[in-house]
Amino acid sequence: xLILLRLTGDPVATPDVVVQVHAGEAAVLTWALQHPxxxxxxxxxxxxxxALQLGIPIVGCVGLVIEAKKVGVLSLARPAxxxxxxLGLHLSDLAMQLALRLVGE
Numbered sequence: 727x728l729i730l731l732r733l734t735g736d737p738v739a740t741p742d743v744v745v746q747v748h749a750g751e752a753a754v755l756t757w758a759l760q761h762p763x764x765x766x767x768x769x770x771x772x773x774x775x776x777a778l779q780l781g782i783p784i785v786g787c788v789g790l791v792i793e794a795k796k797v798g799v800l801s802l803a804r805p806a807x808x809x810x811x812x813l814g815l816h817l818s819d820l821a822m823q824l825a826l827r828l829v830g831e
Contacts, residue, residue, distance in 0.1 A: 745776030758782045769815060787815055788825050795829040803829045 745755065751773035758766040758777070765783045767790065768774050777784045785793075787810050795803040804826060811817050817825075 745772070745779070747773045747776060751776075755780065755782065788817065788821065792825055792828055795831075802831065804831055 745752075747755065747770065751768060751770055754766050754768060755773065755776060758764055759780065759782065765785045766773075766777050767786070768777055768784050769786045774784050774786070788807065791800065791803050791806045791810070794800040794806070800806055807817065807822055807825060811822075
């Protein structure tokens with residue numbers, strides 16, 4: 727099910743933004759708008775584009791894995807990235823190599 731999320735603000739400062747996303751992404755975008763300064767965790771391209779239009783900082787699952795490895799929460803990033811792939815995250819071989827390179831693996 728897709729939801730049409732229409733967000734309006736001050737017509738001079740903030741133009742109307744219409745984003746077509748699923749319910750989960752709509753909830754994330756709405757919550758992020760209500761909590762300025764947080765990063766929205768989004769992997770869906772449409773939702774990420776909508777977040778950028780709304781000025782919401784974003785990070786994806788790969789970014790979370792990279793950060794977790796950098797701060798020592800994960801000892802290795804590769805198993806987490808491989809798990810994400812198995813669970814259906816589209817992650818090209820090149821993107822996998824780049825992510826691993828960023829964390830020295």
